[in-house]
Amino acid sequence: MGSGSEGPRPPQADRTTAGGVRTGTAAGRWVLLTTVLGSAMAMLDSTVVNVALPRIGSDFGAGLPVLQWTVNGYLLTLAGLILLGGALGDRYGRRRVVVVGVVWFALASLLCGLAPNPAVLIVARVLQGAGGALLTPGSLALIQASFHPDDRARAVGLWSGLGGVGAAVGPFLGGWLVDGPGWRWVFLLNVPLAAVCVPVALRHVPESRGPRRTGRFDLPGAVLGALFLALLTYALIDAVPLAGAAGLLAGAALVLVERRRPDPLLPPSVFRSRLFTAVNVVTLCVYAAFGGFFFLCALQLQVVVGWSALGAGAALLPTTALMLLLSGRSGALAQRIGPRLPLTAGPLLCAAGLLLMLRVGEGAGYARDVLPALVVLGLGMVTLVAPLTATVLASVDTGRAGLASGINNAAARAAGLLAVAALPLLTGMGPDAYREPGEFDAAFHSAMLICAGLLVAGALIAWTAVRTPARPERGGPECRMHCPVAAPPLETGRDAA
Numbered sequence: 001m002g003s004g005s006e007g008p009r010p011p012q013a014d015r016t017t018a019g020g021v022r023t024g025t026a027a028g029r030w031v032l033l034t035t036v037l038g039s040a041m042a043m044l045d046s047t048v049v050n051v052a053l054p055r056i057g058s059d060f061g062a063g064l065p066v067l068q069w070t071v072n073g074y075l076l077t078l079a080g081l082i083l084l085g086g087a088l089g090d091r092y093g094r095r096r097v098v099v100v101g102v103v104w105f106a107l108a109s110l111l112c113g114l115a116p117n118p119a120v121l122i123v124a125r126v127l128q129g130a131g132g133a134l135l136t137p138g139s140l141a142l143i144q145a146s147f148h149p150d151d152r153a154r155a156v157g158l159w160s161g162l163g164g165v166g167a168a169v170g171p172f173l174g175g176w177l178v179d180g181p182g183w184r185w186v187f188l189l190n191v192p193l194a195a196v197c198v199p200v201a202l203r204h205v206p207e208s209r210g211p212r213r214t215g216r217f218d219l220p221g222a223v224l225g226a227l228f229l230a231l232l233t234y235a236l237i238d239a240v241p242l243a244g245a246a247g248l249l250a251g252a253a254l255v256l257v258e259r260r261r262p263d264p265l266l267p268p269s270v271f272r273s274r275l276f277t278a279v280n281v282v283t284l285c286v287y288a289a290f291g292g293f294f295f296l297c298a299l300q301l302q303v304v305v306g307w308s309a310l311g312a313g314a315a316l317l318p319t320t321a322l323m324l325l326l327s328g329r330s331g332a333l334a335q336r337i338g339p340r341l342p343l344t345a346g347p348l349l350c351a352a353g354l355l356l357m358l359r360v361g362e363g364a365g366y367a368r369d370v371l372p373a374l375v376v377l378g379l380g381m382v383t384l385v386a387p388l389t390a391t392v393l394a395s396v397d398t399g400r401a402g403l404a405s406g407i408n409n410a411a412a413r414a415a416g417l418l419a420v421a422a423l424p425l426l427t428g429m430g431p432d433a434y435r436e437p438g439e440f441d442a443a444f445h446s447a448m449l450i451c452a453g454l455l456v457a458g459a460l461i462a463w464t465a466v467r468t469p470a471r472p473e474r475g476g477p478e479c480r481m482h483c484p485v486a487a488p489p490l491e492t493g494r495d496a497a
Contacts, residue, residue: 021206023151023158030204031146035159037197038102039139040166041109041190042132045074046486047167047320048174050298051313052183054434056121059183063431064424066118068237071295071420073122075486076233077129078136079413080226083265083406086137087217094141095207099198101134106194112187137406140490145208160489161324168320171298175313218265224254225266229414236421266407276395276404278465279343279388283408284415285458286347286384287487289451291416292423293354293377294486296447300357303434304441305364315370322378323385331386339391343462346384351455353377354448361441389488391466405490412487423447 021027053067060066089097108128115121140156147155177185231247234240258264271277294316301312334342356373364370389405396404424433427443427450434440 020148021146021151022148023154027204028147028151028155030200031142032155032158032162034098034197034201034205035139035142036162036166037193038098038135038201039159039163041102041105041193041197042136043163043167044170044173044189045109045128045132045187047170047316048177048186048313049074050294051171051174051309052178052186053295054299054302055178055183055309057434060118060121062118064429064434065237065431066122067299067434068420068424069118069122070125072233072237072417073125074129074132075291075413075417075420076229077126077226078132079129079410079417080229081130081133081222082137082410082413083403084217084219084222085133085135086141086402086406087265088134089138089141090209091217093207093209094138094145095201095205097134098138098142099201101131101136101138102194102197102201103131105131105135106191107131109187109190113184113191137490141402142205142208146206164320164324168317168324170320171313171316172310173313175308175310178309178313218258218261218263220257221254221261221265224250224257228254229417233417233421236418236425239425267403270396270400270404270407273395275466276392278461279391279395280408280411281465282343282347282458282462283388283392283411283488285454285461286350286388286415287412288415288419289350289354289454289458290381291486292419292447292451293357295416295420296423296444297357299434299440300360300444301370304362304437304444305360305370306362315366316374318371318374319378319381322375322382326379326382327386330382331390334387334390339387340462340466342383342387343391343466344459346380346382346387347455347459347462349380349383350377351380351452351459353380354452354455357448358445361445362437385488392488405488409487409490416486419451423450426450 021031023032049071053070056062056070057064057067085097085101105128108124108131111124112121112128115124140159143155143159144152173189174186177183177189228247228250231243231250235242235244235247254266255268258266259268297316298312301307301315302309307315330342353373353376356376357370359369360373389408392404392408393401423429424443427446429443430439433443
């Protein structure tokens with residue numbers, strides 16, 4: 001072809017190489033748009049569905065177990081498969097796996113929105129969680145791999161800040177949708193987001209893969225992990241002791257399999273770090289409390305206090321707003337004083353916030369009763385989350401940063417899953433409890449005491465086991481602003497490019 005003749009212009013994704021995208025350029029804005037939209041789908045889902053639960057139960061004439069499975073069906077596959085999702089992105093391409101995850105998530109969301117009965121809704125939620133497991137670890141990995149090293153910190157800051165805004169308005173948006181066009185639009189909203197995200201990703205985002213792409217996937221480990229969580233959840237929600245025993249057997253088999261595999265998803269060697277193990281136990285305690293609280297709080301505000309879905313969703317804004325505004329400062333403070341004090345004080349503040357929720361019952365006022373509790377809870381989460389993530393990353397060598405973060409994220413989601421399953425059983429909630437304000441109010445108060453106890457236990461473990469200041473090699477986790485309440489932020493490996 002002569003110099004005066006030009007062939008078809010190649011797509012932007014072919015002209016922009018991984019690791020070379022700069023912020024402030026068109027290519028950089030396209031990558032940010034893709035990752036913000038993709039992560040927003042999963043992030044919104046984790047905040048808006050709780051607000052819709054009473055209306056879902058009312059429309060289907062369903063009992064409390066259906067509401068539990070509506071939440072836990074999603075958490076089950078997300079927690080069980082999130083490590084596998086990250087490994088698939090490293091092997092087959094992060095952009096490819098994110099695109100598959102977005103399409104999968106959107107189709108499952110469409111099925112949720114069109115579900116004719118509770119069984120279809122729960123199955124769709126399980127499928128949605130699997131899509132989330134492909135999507136969630138890939139968004140930050142794409143940022144790390146696509147941008148030039150000099151621009152990565154700024155790109156991650158923009159991504160987390162924009163995502164934080166989305167998480168903050170999620171409950172408000174969910175309440176507006178439930179009270180307006182209906183709860184089904186909480187799920188259908190994901191379809192137009194995906195319709196924008198997928199073509200932008202295919203045209204403008206460069207492909208990248210992990211540095212190690214050999215060996216077999218640990219499918220047995222992933223299956224056993226998901227089976228362990230599924231059986232325990234079933235045992236707790238439906239009171240089936242045999243399922244619980246089978247779940248414990250699956251957990252024991254998981255430990256044996258992971259010890260023998262050459263490249264396990266959950267390497268036992270990472271738990272040789274006492275600090276890593278201790279911080280993950282703290283994570284289990286605090287995120288079990290958070291998961292139980294946010295599941296029950298949305299119901300309490302609507303069933304007992306009598307607020308609309310919009311009112312209940314808007315009421316939760318202070319918690320995520322505080323995390324958006326103050327997480328960066330909290331992380332910087334923890335770098336100066338070490339993680340022991342924040343990891344102790346944070347859960348105690350959160351416990352105080354939940355104890356203040358004991359004042360929230362019939363006739364409660366927002367400014368007098370609800371707002372003080374949520375502000376104290378939010379300040380506690382601000383104090384806790386960034387130091388927890390930094391300590392997890394500092395407890396392992398640099399090459400295992402992504403693995404450590406993934407395990408910690410999965411542990412948090414599993415803790416929330418089990419709390420949603422266990423708290424109604426422990427507090428004596430019957431299938432129709434959410435239709436009886438008096439019965440639900442009494443159970444809610446008992447649940448807040450249990451959750452506060454879990455937070456105090458987490459604080460005691462942190463004070464006892466986290467003894468030395470732990471600082472990551474590069475000054476802390478790059479994801480400095482964090483708003484999602486379901487799990488700590490994911491961090492990719494340092495060699496993501």
